Amino acid sequence: MTDQPKIELHLHLEGAAPPDFIRQLAAEKGVTLDGVFDASGSYAFNDFEHFLQVYEAAVTVLQTPEDFGRLTRAVLEQSKANGVVYTEAFLSPDFCGNRDLGAWREYLAAIEEAAASVSGIEMRGIVTCIRHFGPEKARETAVCAVETAGDFITGFGMGGNEGVFTQGDFAPAYDAAREAGLGLTTHAGEFGGPESVRQALDDLRVSRIGHGVRASEDPALISRLVEEGIVLEVCPGSNVVLGLYPNIAAHPIDKMRKAGVKVTVSTDDPPFFHTDLRAEHTALTDTFGWTGATFAAVYRTAAQAAFCDAATRARLLARLE
Numbered sequence: 141m142t143d144q145p146k147i148e149l150h151l152h153l154e155g156a157a158p159p160d161f162i163r164q165l166a167a168e169k170g171v172t173l174d175g176v177f178d179a180s181g182s183y184a185f186n187d188f189e190h191f192l193q194v195y196e197a198a199v200t201v202l203q204t205p206e207d208f209g210r211l212t213r214a215v216l217e218q219s220k221a222n223g224v225v226y227t228e229a230f231l232s233p234d235f236c237g238n239r240d241l242g243a244w245r246e247y248l249a250a251i252e253e254a255a256a257s258v259s260g261i262e263m264r265g266i267v268t269c270i271r272h273f274g275p276e277k278a279r280e281t282a283v284c285a286v287e288t289a290g291d292f293i294t295g296f297g298m299g300g301n302e303g304v305f306t307q308g309d310f311a312p313a314y315d316a317a318r319e320a321g322l323g324l325t326t327h328a329g330e331f332g333g334p335e336s337v338r339q340a341l342d343d344l345r346v347s348r349i350g351h352g353v354r355a356s357e358d359p360a361l362i363s364r365l366v367e368e369g370i371v372l373e374v375c376p377g378s379n380v381v382l383g384l385y386p387n388i389a390a391h392p393i394d395k396m397r398k399a400g401v402k403v404t405v406s407t408d409d410p411p412f413f414h415t416d417l418r419a420e421h422t423a424l425t426d427t428f429g430w431t432g433a434t435f436a437a438v439y440r441t442a443a444q445a446a447f448c449d450a451a452t453r454a455r456l457l458a459r460l461e
């Protein structure tokens with residue numbers, strides 16, 4: 141059952157970098173990384189904001205298009221080993237040439253070439269702004285997204301600290317991305333409550349929400365998610381490690397699925413959270429009794445919500461049969 145073809149919609153490319161990969165690059169570049177790893181060599185952080193700081197510190201060793209190409213290959217090989225056949229990765233122009241469009245094109249070319257070199261798994265990129273970097277930088281990020289939208293860059297999203305700014309502050313960036321035909325998602329209802337999910341729907345008009353699990357605290361919002369067919373990119377292991385829930389048994393994913401919400405399953409930043417998609421499967425099976433049929437339905441939902449063209453979607457749905 142854990143070997144069925146899997147579709148992942150929520151994976152941060154840099155957040156998927158194994159600690160050994162980051163240590164190797166740091167050694168090659170003579171960079172010292174303080175406060176990133178614990179004694180056993182894993183990423184070390186105490187809470188969400190500290191996680192974001194450690195994440196951004198680790199990213200400083202990713203300095204060239206070639207580094208991102210190497211990372212892409214490593215991440216896709218890892219995902220493929222876990223049975224993933226299609227993955228959408230969040231890509232950050234903030235980390236790829238500081239949102240300079242010419243530089244971004246070079247980083248993107250390296251990422252796309254690396255993705256094409258790994259057979260048996262397809263990748264699409266969701267250009268992602270970082271909320272705590274602010275709305276101005278998000279608009280520059282949206283320009284990178286709009287100018288490179290196409291077969292590979294198919295979506296626009298936002299990660300980062302939900303505690304600063306509002307979703308609506310990023311409406312101009314999202315309006316530009318929508319105009320360019322990109323699929324839209326944003327992190328909401330992770331550290332922000334149900335209101336942040338409402339704002340994402342009202343102000344950014346996204347079809348998908350990254351996490352969204354805090355909507356479970358508001359029955360009226362659950363009804364709205366069901367009625368509007370909003371798809372949640374749920375990352376249970378991430379939510380537990382970052383302290384939203386004490387364990388998987390306390391996680392609302394199963395309750396939300398049974399209420400008719402379109403949930404999908406992803407890993408977010410797997411090495412940070414000591415997870416992968418196979419481990420998420422095992423946890424959901426052991427905790428909630430999810431069966432092969434449950435996962436098949438979840439992956440059909442993911443294929444239908446993927447930011448890809450009709451031919452790719454048809455291919456994915458056929459692969460899930």
Ligand code: ADE
Pocket residue numbers: 152155195299300301327330378408409
């Ligand atoms: N960036 C990487 N992982 C994230 C998460 N779980 N929430 C918000 N921003 C992120």
Ligand code: ZN
Pocket residue numbers: 150152299327350408
């Ligand atoms: Zn995320």
